[in-house]
Amino acid sequence: MLGSDELTVVVNTADDDRFYGLHVSPDLDTVMYTLAGVSNVEMGWGLASESFRTLERLKEYGVDAWFNLGDLDLATHLYRTKMLDEGKTLSEVCQQLAKSLGVAHKILPATDGSIKTMLETQDGTMSFQEYFVKNRCEPIIKSIDFDGSPNCTVTPEVRQAILNMDLLVFCPSNPFVSLAPILSVPGIKEMIETFSGKSIGVSPIVGGEAIKGPAAKMLKELGYDVSSVGVARQYVGLCNTFIIDQKDVALKEEIEALGMDVFVTQTIMETDQDKKQLAEYILEISA
Amino acid sequence: MLGSDELTVVVNTADDDRFYGLHVSPDLDTVMYTLAGVSNVEMGWGLASESFRTLERLKEYGVDAWFNLGDLDLATHLYRTKMLDEGKTLSEVCQQLAKSLGVAHKILPATDGSIKTMLETQDGTMSFQEYFVKNRCEPIIKSIDFDGSPNCTVTPEVRQAILNMDLLVFCPSNPFVSLAPILSVPGIKEMIETFSGKSIGVSPIVGGEAIKGPAAKMLKELGYDVSSVGVARQYVGLCNTFIIDQKDVALKEEIEALGMDVFVTQTIMETDQDKKQLAEYILEISA
Numbered sequence: 001m002l003g004s005d006e007l008t009v010v011v012n013t014a015d016d017d018r019f020y021g022l023h024v025s026p027d028l029d030t031v032m033y034t035l036a037g038v039s040n041v042e043m044g045w046g047l048a049s050e051s052f053r054t055l056e057r058l059k060e061y062g063v064d065a066w067f068n069l070g071d072l073d074l075a076t077h078l079y080r081t082k083m084l085d086e087g088k089t090l091s092e093v094c095q096q097l098a099k100s101l102g103v104a105h106k107i108l109p110a111t112d113g114s115i116k117t118m119l120e121t122q123d124g125t126m127s128f129q130e131y132f133v134k135n136r137c138e139p140i141i142k143s144i145d146f147d148g149s150p151n152c153t154v155t156p157e158v159r160q161a162i163l164n165m166d167l168l169v170f171c172p173s174n175p176f177v178s179l180a181p182i183l184s185v186p187g188i189k190e191m192i193e194t195f196s197g198k199s200i201g202v203s204p205i206v207g208g209e210a211i212k213g214p215a216a217k218m219l220k221e222l223g224y225d226v227s228s229v230g231v232a233r234q235y236v237g238l239c240n241t242f243i244i245d246q247k248d249v250a251l252k253e254e255i256e257a258l259g260m261d262v263f264v265t266q267t268i269m270e271t272d273q274d275k276k277q278l279a280e281y282i283l284e285i286s287a
Numbered sequence: 288m289l290g291s292d293e294l295t296v297v298v299n300t301a302d303d304d305r306f307y308g309l310h311v312s313p314d315l316d317t318v319m320y321t322l323a324g325v326s327n328v329e330m331g332w333g334l335a336s337e338s339f340r341t342l343e344r345l346k347e348y349g350v351d352a353w354f355n356l357g358d359l360d361l362a363t364h365l366y367r368t369k370m371l372d373e374g375k376t377l378s379e380v381c382q383q384l385a386k387s388l389g390v391a392h393k394i395l396p397a398t399d400g401s402i403k404t405m406l407e408t409q410d411g412t413m414s415f416q417e418y419f420v421k422n423r424c425e426p427i428i429k430s431i432d433f434d435g436s437p438n439c440t441v442t443p444e445v446r447q448a449i450l451n452m453d454l455l456v457f458c459p460s461n462p463f464v465s466l467a468p469i470l471s472v473p474g475i476k477e478m479i480e481t482f483s484g485k486s487i488g489v490s491p492i493v494g495g496e497a498i499k500g501p502a503a504k505m506l507k508e509l510g511y512d513v514s515s516v517g518v519a520r521q522y523v524g525l526c527n528t529f530i531i532d533q534k535d536v537a538l539k540e541e542i543e544a545l546g547m548d549v550f551v552t553q554t555i556m557e558t559d560q561d562k563k564q565l566a567e568y569i570l571e572i573s574a
Contacts (some may be wrong), residue, residue: 020365020366021365021368021369021371021372024364043422044488051340052339052358053338053340053356053359054341054358054361054365055357055362057358057359057362057363058362058365058366060362060387061362061366061384061387062383062387063366071340071341071344071358072340072341072344072378074341074361075341075342075344075345075347075348076344078307078308078309078341079307079345079348079350080346082307082308085308096348096349097348100347100349130473193530237472281411
């Protein structure tokens with residue numbers, strides 16, 4: 001819908017980690033595989049037509065292989081790890097991988113530095129992937145930190161993208177573990193706060209429930225309203241426009257009172273048609 | 288045939304290398320997979336029922352993936368690399384892998400140090416795997432070096448194995464790139480030279496040809512007789528006994544003149560029965 005020079009995706013890298021010695025970038029890969037049209041729709045992550053022979057064998061060697069990586073996916077991580085170890089930046093590796101997969105849109109890691117989402121829970125401190133995959137989002141969250149973010153810097157590519165943008169969209173992502181880590185990179189939040197154009201947030205909460213993932217659970221445990229209002233409050237000063245689902249039309253005024261223009265549409269994306277429709281709606285209201 | 292406390296295999300590690308960022312130990316794995324009964328008989332290397340999905344994908348990322356590693360095999364290299372990077376020795380990793388695969392016999396790397404077979408050829412200097420796999424043994428060899436071997440030390444396990452042994456067998460391997468690198472580790476050659484028991488070499492050359500691999504070509508290019516005599520000369524002072532094939536019975540006296548007892552039998556091993564028969568013969572003449 002948008003040409004490669006019309007869309008730039010800035011991606012969270014705070015869930016990057018080394019698994020089996022390999023540098024894995026879960027969010028960057030999901031965005032890349034999706035834009036390349038090779039993502040695994042059934043699994044909801046990873047590559048289509050995937051197999052897991054290497055991981056099965058690693059388990060036979062006694063490795064606690066709780067983080068599942070497919071045989072095709074492993075090539076991405078082998079490639080990335082080797083390039084990083086040779087001194088390339090994550091941005092450079094990302095660009096090279098995307099190019100090989102035929103993705104022309106810019107996919108930019110928020111930073112080339114090391115940043116890590118750490119959740120303090122009632123069961124101890126853990127990374128997001130440990131919380132999400134290993135512990136199936138069960139631990140109760142007390143607080144969230146982004147280790148290393150004060151030492152990170154925004155990349156020249158992200159800086160340029162923000163300076164050049166006409167429209168900023170906060171995807172309907174988890175505000176605490178997907179968007180906040182990006183905003184924690186010094187410089188990014190300040191640049192967005194001074195952005196004079198339209199900055200649109202899309203609520204990931206519909207009818208008091210997260211469309212997917214632990215966003216609702218996190219809102220509750222961190223003491224916020226489990227609603228689009230609770231999400232909108234996270235984006236005050238960053239978004240001047242907010243999109244909520246038809247089911248939440250009753251919350252419109254409460255969010256407007258936060259100083260945002262509020263639009264109401266269908267936000268639940270089940271089909272490609274739904275996705276396209278929401279994207280068109282966003283472009284329409286931003287025109 | 289020999290119990291786990293009756294056979295120790297000391298293995299060449301000078302062809303170890305990092306491929307795609309992973310530490311690969313070709314000879315250790317061949318010995319381990321063979322003793323575990325999981326080696327790929329058709330390919331002559333690697334694991335049975337192997338697939339190559341990760342490597343195929345790496346090629347799509349533009350990697351010059353000339354060194355073929357299977358999806359199952361990759362688990363071995365991922366495991367080894369991670370353990371080494373965490374500070375384990377190659378001996379420790381090897382023991383752990385062998386244990387997981389149900390191999391009780393001792394498989395010992397000749398050294399935990401870094402040693403690398405480098406071939407000076409008319410096409411430039413290259414590692415053995417570059418020569419063997421990438422260049423299909425075509426370059427003409429001028430000389431062979433074992434980079435790093437002066438800085439290597441014999442492991443306590445290998446030292447103990449040599450001190451305790453009743454019988455030493457030099458397998459019918461390539462004298463220049465399989466056995467010489469082991470002998471280049473400071474201390475090993477001296478210990479073998481003073482060994483008072485039977486030390487049996489088995490010729491890898493039959494009728495002027497190598498049973499497999501580039502041994503004959505190397506003998507010729509390095510200026511030696513392309514015969515069992517040429518091989519036996521490499522082992523003077525190390526082997527007091529030498530086994531040649533029936534086809535080479537005419538060379539018996541010439542090798543005896545080097546100061547070795549010479550035995551003649553069928554040395555070409557095509558079937559498991561052939562292997563068993565040669566092993567039984569060796570045990571018989573050493574009794």
